[in-house]
Amino acid sequence: MHVYDWNLMQPEAVTELYRRTVAQGEKMSIARLEVTKGSSTRSHRHENEEVIILLKGCWRFHFVTGDVMLRPNQMLTITPGAEHSSEVLEDVVAIDVCSPAREDWLTGADHTLHNDPDQCLWGV
Secondary structure, three states, X not given: OOOOOOOOOOOEEOOOOEEEEEEEOOOOEEEEEEEOOOOEEEEEOOOOEXXXXXXXXXXXXXXXXXXXXXXXXXXXXXXXXXXXXXXXXXXXEEEEEEEOOOHHHHHOHHHHHHOOOOHHHXXX
8 A cells, every 4th residue: 555645746848848746556557647838749559448537627538449539527437458649738636547557758758759759940
């Protein structure tokens, strides 16, 4: 057993627009997300089942089968292996639950999904 207090934990800045505070269990990961309007996640898939509970804002998810718009107090389940991407339309606060545990969150391997690959060209 472990007690986490998000009030005392420092969020990880995945990008300038995407902050995540993670509580890690043996077989699941739970994160509190704070994501600013304009942030996007590139298309990807993973072995984890994912549940996103939106507390504040508006978040659009793109799937092969069509788009899903989340608003406060709505929940989205994403099956393992489902290709998806997203864009934040209004500043978001959400809870993200994944099983099995997200090792890529701990190692930072998922950071490239949240970065704009063309951002380095903005100064050109």
